[in-house]
Each structure stands twice: as C-alpha cells, then as structure tokens.
Amino acid sequence: MIQKQSALLLLLSFLFILSCKKNEEEEEEPPIDYAIQVVEDDALLTAFLESHTYNYEDFENPSSERIQIVIDTLSGDNANKTPLIDLVETTQIPVTDSDGDITQHTLYHLVAQQGVRVEDKPSVVDSVYLSYEGKLLNGTVFDSRTSPVWFDNTQVVSGFRNGVSKFAPGTFSVANNGVVSFEDYGQGLIFMPSGLGYYNRQQGVIPAYSPLIFEVLIYTIARADHDGDGILSRDEDVDLDGNPLNDDTDEDLVPNYFDSDDDGDGIPTRFEYDEDEDGVPDDTDGDGIPDYLDNDNN
Numbered sequence: 001m002i003q004k005q006s007a008l009l010l011l012l013s014f015l016f017i018l019s020c021k022k023n024e025e026e027e028e029e030p031p032i033d034y035a036i037q038v039v040e041d042d043a044l045l046t047a048f049l050e051s052h053t054y055n056y057e058d059f060e061n062p063s064s065e066r067i068q069i070v071i072d073t074l075s076g077d078n079a080n081k082t083p084l085i086d087l088v089e090t091t092q093i094p095v096t097d098s099d100g101d102i103t104q105h106t107l108y109h110l111v112a113q114q115g116v117r118v119e120d121k122p123s124v125v126d127s128v129y130l131s132y133e134g135k136l137l138n139g140t141v142f143d144s145r146t147s148p149v150w151f152d153n154t155q156v157v158s159g160f161r162n163g164v165s166k167f168a169p170g171t172f173s174v175a176n177n178g179v180v181s182f183e184d185y186g187q188g189l190i191f192m193p194s195g196l197g198y199y200n201r202q203q204g205v206i207p208a209y210s211p212l213i214f215e216v217l218i219y220t221i222a223r224a225d226h227d228g229d230g231i232l233s234r235d236e237d238v239d240l241d242g243n244p245l246n247d248d249t250d251e252d253l254v255p256n257y258f259d260s261d262d263d264g265d266g267i268p269t270r271f272e273y274d275e276d277e278d279g280v281p282d283d284t285d286g287d288g289i290p291d292y293l294d295n296d297n298n
C-alpha cells in the first residue's frame, strides 16, 4: 500500500514537472505580433515573386494532359520572362488576434488555367475536390496529393480556403471502364504569409512563421450546408463580408453556418426560415430582421 502511494506521488510530481515545463515554454515564446510578422513575410514573398517565373508557355495551348507548374528563377534562359509578381493577383485577408486587433494580410494567387465552370467557384465554406502540392519558399515540399481528395474549406488554413476560392472547377466524364477523367479545371498557385498559414505552430518540416506556396488543381466542388437547416453555408454570411465563419447571431460561439438555431430562440432555423414557402425568409413582426435571425419576432 505504501509502495503504491509513493508510486502515485512520484507520478503526480512528474506530471506537475511536465505541466510546469510546458507553461514556462509557453511564457518564454509568446507569438509574434501579426502586424510585425506580416511585414517580414510580405517582404519574403515579394522578393520571391520578383525573382521567379513559371512555365506559362506550356499553358498557352490547351491540353488534356495534366501540365505541372514549374517555378524557376528569373535567370539564364528565363532572364527575359515575366516575373511572378506581374502575374499574380492579390486579396487582403483580415486576421484577428486574441485581443481582437485586426491585421490585413496580402494573399497572392496566380491562375495558370481557369476552370470552365466560372459560376461554380467554391466559397470559403464549401467542399472542394482537388489535388495539390505544398512547399516552402526554399522549394522543400511538405505535402502533396496527386490523387484528388475532398477538403472541407472550413477545416483548412485561411490562406488555403481563400486561395482555392479563386479557382473555378472543370467538367468530368466517366469512361465505360468506370475511370473518371477531369477536364478544363482550374489550376494555379497560392502564395500566403504565415499569418494565413500555420503561423507560430511548427508542422512537421514546416518551421514556425513560414510563408507557404501551394499548387492547386480544382476538379469539382460541393455546396455545403453544415448544419442541415436548408440554408447553404455560403449564404449564412449575415454581415455580407464574404466570410460566413465570423457570423454568430446568438453569440453562443457556434457560427450560424454550423448552428441549427441561429437566433437561439429554441426554434430550429429550418422551422422559421420560410414557413409560408414563398421563397422569401419570413419576417413576422416586420422589423426587417427575418424570423430565423430574430429571437423576438412577435
């Protein structure tokens, strides 16, 4: 019995040491302020984009074969080619820190080939069927999928979901032998600062604070309705800022796209959205706030 007790004490003190150590480490290295890191990352990204190009000639003649994007330095045979910096488009993406301060981050993307279904670009909360390769600015490949996979855009880093939303999917056909082939799909590059990636979290071979490059091929997409309330997740963007991840009407920390009762009045959204089935959200008290977002609608 005494032995058991001392073993337990030993274990407890060991766990205590472990937890102390963890706390000390966390206190030693608070995350760098986004506003500081974003300047450094953007300098690295623009230097890379100014000094590199890619094989855009290969994309001038449409081909049914998959063409791999090859990024190369702007020197030697490439010296007179157009640098990436003149080929990319930019988007400002806000990142909010734990104090509520917002820092704008520049996301760069390059469309090597746009998909034909231009009306069907995925939103940041849809599911995307894609293949990809992720690498660091030094060329180290940290992840790749040659065979397509489904990604739920809400489950990936901000730079990735905002980046893939720039690409339209293509078409597919199924051969007699059951093999599916994809054609005319969107393909290109995404360049993101670490604040839109893993930031201070080291991930395998990805060091903390790493800007990331992804080549993506967007084959098809699926519109998501995460909470099954009959409203597509992309349409649960109450403040219309293009991001349904930040809308939480009843402030219960479950965003509307994932909350089956958006206004928290106990009535599921699907039972108060459009009860008269006229295609317009119901507004019983006529205050301009539809019933499903109005916890006082009588």
Ligand SMILES: [Ca+2]
Pocket: 225, 226, 227, 228, 229, 230, 231, 232, 233, 236, 257
């Ligand atoms: Ca929904």
Ligand SMILES: [Ca+2]
Pocket: 237, 238, 239, 240, 241, 242, 243, 244, 245, 246, 247
């Ligand atoms: Ca929003």
Ligand SMILES: [Ca+2]
Pocket: 248, 249, 250, 251, 252, 253, 254, 255, 256, 259, 261, 262
């Ligand atoms: Ca909510």
Ligand SMILES: [Ca+2]
Pocket: 261, 262, 263, 264, 265, 266, 267, 268, 269, 272, 291, 292
């Ligand atoms: Ca409700």
